[in-house]
Amino acid sequence: MFKKTSIIAAASLALASAMAISSASAQDSPWQVRVRGLVVVPDESATIEGVGGTVNIDTQVVPEIDISYFFTDNISAELVLAVSPHDISAVGTAAGDFPVGSTTLLPPSLVLQYHLPVNDIVKPYVGAGVNYTFFLDQDARGPVVSDIDLDSSFGWVVQTGIDINLSEKWFLNLDAKKIWLDTDAEITTTLGTVNADVNINPWTFGFGFGYRF
Numbered sequence: 001m002f003k004k005t006s007i008i009a010a011a012s013l014a015l016a017s018a019m020a021i022s023s024a025s026a027q028d029s030p031w032q033v034r035v036r037g038l039v040v041v042p043d044e045s046a047t048i049e050g051v052g053g054t055v056n057i058d059t060q061v062v063p064e065i066d067i068s069y070f071f072t073d074n075i076s077a078e079l080v081l082a083v084s085p086h087d088i089s090a091v092g093t094a095a096g097d098f099p100v101g102s103t104t105l106l107p108p109s110l111v112l113q114y115h116l117p118v119n120d121i122v123k124p125y126v127g128a129g130v131n132y133t134f135f136l137d138q139d140a141r142g143p144v145v146s147d148i149d150l151d152s153s154f155g156w157v158v159q160t161g162i163d164i165n166l167s168e169k170w171f172l173n174l175d176a177k178k179i180w181l182d183t184d185a186e187i188t189t190t191l192g193t194v195n196a197d198v199n200i201n202p203w204t205f206g207f208g209f210g211y212r213f
Contacts, residue, residue, distance in 0.1 A: 029213035030070040034173050036208030038064040040084045043201040050194055053093030055100070057086050057200060064206060074117060078127065080109040083136070099142035100187060103150055107133040107179065109157045120165065127159035131179050140188070147188035155180040163210060175206040
């Protein structure tokens with residue numbers, strides 16, 4: 001945990017230092033924000049000790065906001081903020097299929113982006129970065145499970161997207177990300193405590209508007 005936290009702290013410090021010494025020459029301001037509707041699609045799997053099987057985690061549509069800072073015309077950093085509630089079920093176990101519970105993911109991501117110099121209207125970009133997910137409101141559900149505990153987790157992010165200018169300040173945005181996210185789960189059941197290694201690994205697909213300051 002300390003190592004993961006240190007990595008994120010170092011990345012944040014590097015971003016803050018770069019912001020202090022860089023400038024974005026072709027921008028009126030180096031800052032921009034986007035507001036998106038986000039479809040979160042888990043690509044889930046699990047190893048469940050003792051009873052076998054895997055997990056099912058539902059797809060959700062949630063709002064998202066991100067804040068970007070441009071170091072140059074083509075290089076920026078993006079901080080992505082959203083929360084995403086999900087229902088979790090166990091499937092194919094020795095005890096059959098049953099609901100496990102629900103949780104809310106808080107997965108802030110910090111991504112370094114490269115914006116391809118195509119033209120003044122269409123601005124595609126690619127990015128890669130880090131994610132740290134907190135699991136909030138962990139609620140057990142059903143007659144089998146009485147408690148769940150999911151560990152916060154560090155992971156990697158890759159991204160692609162496109163900005164389409166509507167005016168000097170406003171633009172449309174399409175965005176897709178893949179997040180590698182796993183967690184250790186401790187599940188208290190009527191049969192005792194069960195441990196599981198859960199891979200959530202969501203895809204996210206966003207559409208929204210942005211504004212340059």
